[in-house]
Amino acid sequence: MTASLFARTLASEAMLDIFSDRAIVAAMLAFEAALAEAEADEGIVPSDAAAAIVAATGAEVDVDALVVAARSAGSIAIPLVKTLTAAVAARDPKAAAFVHWGGTSQDVVDTAMVLVTGRALDLVARDLDRLVDALVELARAHAATPILARTLLQPAQVVSFGFKVGAWVAPLVRARQRIARARDAALKLQLGGAVGTLGALGAKGEAVARRVAERLGIRAADPWHVQRDDWVALGCEVAILCGSLAKIGADIALLAQGEVGEVAEPAGEGRGGSSAMPQKRNPVAALAAIAAGVRAPQHAAALLAAMRQAHERGLGDWQAELAEWPSLFLEAHGALVALADATSGLEVDTVRMRANVARQHGTVFAEAAAALIAPAVGKQKASSVVGALAGRAARGEGELDALVRTDPAFAAVGADAIAAAFDVDAAARRAGEVAIARLDRLLAAPTTSGDSR
Amino acid sequence: MTASLFARTLASEAMLDIFSDRAIVAAMLAFEAALAEAEADEGIVPSDAAAAIVAATGAEVDVDALVVAARSAGSIAIPLVKTLTAAVAARDPKAAAFVHWGGTSQDVVDTAMVLVTGRALDLVARDLDRLVDALVELARAHAATPILARTLLQPAQVVSFGFKVGAWVAPLVRARQRIARARDAALKLQLGGAVGTLGALGAKGEAVARRVAERLGIRAADPWHVQRDDWVALGCEVAILCGSLAKIGADIALLAQGEVGEVAEPAGEGRGGSSAMPQKRNPVAALAAIAAGVRAPQHAAALLAAMRQAHERGLGDWQAELAEWPSLFLEAHGALVALADATSGLEVDTVRMRANVARQHGTVFAEAAAALIAPAVGKQKASSVVGALAGRAARGEGELDALVRTDPAFAAVGADAIAAAFDVDAAARRAGEVAIARLDRLLAAPTTSGDSR
Amino acid sequence: MTASLFARTLASEAMLDIFSDRAIVAAMLAFEAALAEAEADEGIVPSDAAAAIVAATGAEVDVDALVVAARSAGSIAIPLVKTLTAAVAARDPKAAAFVHWGGTSQDVVDTAMVLVTGRALDLVARDLDRLVDALVELARAHAATPILARTLLQPAQVVSFGFKVGAWVAPLVRARQRIARARDAALKLQLGGAVGTLGALGAKGEAVARRVAERLGIRAADPWHVQRDDWVALGCEVAILCGSLAKIGADIALLAQGEVGEVAEPAGEGRGGSSAMPQKRNPVAALAAIAAGVRAPQHAAALLAAMRQAHERGLGDWQAELAEWPSLFLEAHGALVALADATSGLEVDTVRMRANVARQHGTVFAEAAAALIAPAVGKQKASSVVGALAGRAARGEGELDALVRTDPAFAAVGADAIAAAFDVDAAARRAGEVAIARLDRLLAAPTTSGDSR
């Protein structure tokens, strides 16, 4: 079942399947089949032996028994190869000698993980696209919808909701690119034999490796059994994606607070309720994304910490890496699916957004107001004058624009200029124009330089 | 199955069972039964309703369906309570109103985790005792067996193997004490109702809590739903245990290297083989312990990072904690069992230990030799004289004691003193005496001051 | 300066001083002085040599030169001992032979870290007391002040601000107790000589250790050079404290949001401003606490990861631990001081708290309302009836209590009962009573069972 109860509620069924026992064992057997066939192609293994091996990889395997045996053996590959050998022997006793020929435990395990990880990345890519699309649509629809910008969790200025959503999109588009590149580098065959030289295959090692890789649809490469850099780099990219998703989740949760009320995750039967409080509608997609943001850094750190793999095969570190690897994908995809679902049906309360701006009594235009007199009185003086007026506005003594209008420091400033500085819609519109321009550039760009100006 | 394939091979079946879906759901239902009964005792819930609830907690639950529902609901408790309510309603429609009365999702989930964690700690304690016993026996048996001490992975001096093993014991005995104390603090009822006030139970909240706790065999305490300090402190103690186990595992692996050859994990059918190399006997218990040492720090960090739980119930952080919690126990117990098994049958090659000392040409007595002339010539001078001689010994120009005997700087030192300084058995015996004294004090002490001199 | 620029802004000057170069080197010299004196007491070192050594420990040390030398030497103790030996030799050439007699690098470094850490813990204890006092006062003052409880960042029910603050106090009081206990266990002498046997001191090793410990005011104990459990347990406790502080900081930040506006950190010249926005008042104490909560889990994990110290002295792990250790104290104390300052002057807007409750249209009493009819109609039915009414209230169709009064399902419920269920002040009062009872029990308790009911 791939993960413990509460971890499963934060994951998708699809990703749980991808890293299921069944799927990993099947990938290990696929490796053994491809190895036998490649070796047959190179004349190392008789063709009928290879055929018998391929046939035997289709048999059922008792995974629980493998796990028990693996605890003594130190690797699940050992009992699996034994089981496969027995199955081959039952068909063709002479073929049994050629099972796992020239390979070692790590070859089959690492390559199997590469195969399932490829499928995991397909899922991630699919739902990342879905999330990007939903957010881009949202950003365009609300390009000019006024909303408070908040810095350090305090009201700051007025932007547009589309500006806010557009900022969520950028790291996702970059993640798409970075993950694709990390995938290319990481999804490569591991085939090194006992110590990485492919010694048992003699001069044909490289040719066999190329054929195995081709059959499995992955890149042939030098063995990386104790050189995990490309693999860990891929894991880090998934963790970075979790960080960007957690930021979106946290923003949604903050916007969905009762006191803010600017967005709500879509309602639905059984969605976001409380076992005690009938009125609750909890932001459960935000929940999944935030949880991923708490967990993923640690799983990435585990991969990094496991890189100190001794000599020609690690003792403990490699196994720790294997044990931690699926978590990153489970939590990333759980968060992705949750956010893609929630944002495509996000309820946006534009009235409330505007009302929240209005409740600031104009103080969020303080910088703009200060700019009106800064050239004349200096920026610090301007800032302190406006800061004092903003304090009065915050205490309910009036709207900041009204206070500004009657303040002697603003005597020389025209009414139109003041009105412009305090124009909510204009501020939102300007932010929206900036956002759309950035978004267009981002989506047009083939590479990370997409955010270049 | 509680964990993904490779994580399972590093865990024990017993601990996987304790954190299985079935066990956690059963603990949740045990909470609901105890709550109903406690409320019946206090006259809040009719007795027959409580009886119907208790009866219904025995029914089968479709956990996979709960997990799917939990993804929308935000908590697995919500569909479970719904399922339970339906089961109660089928027996006694009026009783259904009293299911989960006054409780909230977090009450049932946290308390269920407390219940299963209590069992997990029982397992840990049992095998920690077993490991301590095995090591104490080993330490006593080899109290005076000479072995190289190594610092910074370099030969340093001569101690005894019992001294080395005794040093492994101390943190385990302290862990036993610290975990017991952390357990007392952490294994407490969570019962706070919707926001921690137990408001729905009115004045009877505390009485109900005391009764629920008593029925479940845990401590009644104030709600700790967003105050996870005692809980996380328990998790940290388990991670610290993993650190101490990893150190033992790493030491065993280093001693078992072919070039050192001083210990070997017990042989056995299917134990520690290689899928490629027939001669291999890999230290698989060390493997499990080292893997725990790589992983546990990250799981502890996840618990610590999840402590920032907002207001009266966390969003995402709590759920992240729940998802990470079982891993610590799985990896700790996997390592414990592996080491307890391996050390109780550890093969100790005392001849090799002595031979490895001998191959140092006496250089590991350099400090003792320097001490013979330091009072006369000063410590730095003594150190540099002996250092130069040790360099010659290392280059094969003779044994250090022979070189010392003929060096003018040692002219005034008696032959007996030199012989004593280079006496391998005496060095081992002294280390053994120190070790046994420390061990006796440690095992006699009721508290951590056991290591006080 | 102990830390890089931005880390320093999150730390206190006092704690930076405690872990300064000067302070650590002074502690190392204090160890060497105590060692010499203890050995003189035991007749191992001539009294005048000990006196010369003690005198020389007062001299200035060029720490930058030590650091450079330490990079080659592998330990800063080596050049320090060399420098000290030269200084002693300049006073009394014969005394120089007795510098660092029987000790090793790790003895002086670990014990020095114990000494400065003791001072660090004094600071932590002092400001933890200060924070607890400030919060207890706040909790008592606002025991019955109504405020929204929020779960999953959604309005949940009504409690009191004192209830909320009281919940912050509990983990701090427990931290005080747990840290004190961890301190007792961890602040112990490290004195083991080259490999932990104290071999160079012969039979007098233990006696010397007791005397050194006594002179330094710490506990004598068996060497723990490669058994870091008690030390790391102390580090974890400090990280747990950071977690509890981060929770307080995050709650304050959430309460201080412009849209919530229930508390504000104290104003002050230069406090919480913005370089761009004149109106800003940022919650800078919350900032420090949240930052500590992000960083501390990682520093704790580093300590845990460094526990795999090989044989009789670690290579790299020990040094990693030393490098990470001060950060935990810097961030914990920075957060503590910031929160103690901020909470003692916290601005509490009780009007806003009440207004935020009022803006929920009574929906936060949905559980209480449902309880009025649950016995009659069943809990799920009651929940769905009230949930529907709450939805209408949330959409502005009226206050929930008004809707309830006219709903047929409530026909049999008396007006008084309904009024009581929706009584804001009564809810706050009840929460306050619970809070004060818990607080009194907590503060009265001598041990962690303080939270037992």
Added chain:
Amino acid sequence: MTASLFARTLASEAMLDIFSDRAIVAAMLAFEAALAEAEADEGIVPSDAAAAIVAATGAEVDVDALVVAARSAGSIAIPLVKTLTAAVAARDPKAAAFVHWGGTSQDVVDTAMVLVTGRALDLVARDLDRLVDALVELARAHAATPILARTLLQPAQVVSFGFKVGAWVAPLVRARQRIARARDAALKLQLGGAVGTLGALGAKGEAVARRVAERLGIRAADPWHVQRDDWVALGCEVAILCGSLAKIGADIALLAQGEVGEVAEPAGEGRGGSSAMPQKRNPVAALAAIAAGVRAPQHAAALLAAMRQAHERGLGDWQAELAEWPSLFLEAHGALVALADATSGLEVDTVRMRANVARQHGTVFAEAAAALIAPAVGKQKASSVVGALAGRAARGEGELDALVRTDPAFAAVGADAIAAAFDVDAAARRAGEVAIARLDRLLAAPTTSGDSR
């Protein structure tokens, strides 16, 4: 001094300088100068005001005072801008109004960190080149030098030392490429103004940004103040490098063990000594690399955990990231320099390497021996026959090749074939050929596909 005492001993002076207070403040002032000039170019700021600002950025700054002020202000940029404004005002009162025009605290801080990080990466690149060169030379020189391969810390087969060293090189070459790419993505201007819209600069925002970036020699890009993905990705790459360095360090330390004795770090005055043991020569470069491998995963995790930055500027998370950032570079460069120095003078004991092979009694050729009879008897049978013989060889009953020659199972195998299977030099030569081919391909490749077959 940028880091605490023990962290400094693991870092290089050059990198400590790069992240020194002085250097960071200078970079902040360089940003302010470039901003003013860019705004002058765009006609936003009068040219003479810009000149006055640029002139004032050359003045001395009291950094300690900034740090104290930053604790209240929440950002060091605020007091720095104030100080700069005062300095400008002293020169040209009217110019003071234009200091920091349109910028916000995060703009100056983030861009300053980008500037110093660029220099940090230059240092890393330089010493990474140096390390790669040293290792390539070592690999080529020892392409055919026999050495044991070890898996799970057990003797496995025979390879060449050049093969081993070549495997160290590959991740470093890939790191060079990955870091270069991550650098391109991450080293970009942050200029967004108060909330990321550059609103205060009106229509000229983008033009100003381009000019500032050009003046500072970095890439212009959209603001990334709360979108830290590219930045964290760079940090992760540095952590991955640390992992690869730690693996090299650990291998060196294992090879340098007294019982293995195959390599030694270069000797030198004051290098790798012990304060207690005159004979010690500790592998201090390995120490630094291993320490980096313990610490870096946690610093990367801190960056990842800090990504959940709320709304338009984080509270606490951003500041945590800033505080952790320099550590990664300090530890990476400390390890790089140490390894580059150590490997360029590494002492290689080829006699010992061969002797260690010889001491295995031919058991490390067990796989090769089994392959001789596997086609005839099946692989499992072959493996068990040879495994039994290897056990006898290990127990001292003879060399494995001799035992094989007399075993009936090998009756049909020719003497030449057996001799070839046990040929140490041939095994080393084959491994060396593989290694050199891989190395040539790797160094020739312009991209990560360099490891493709």
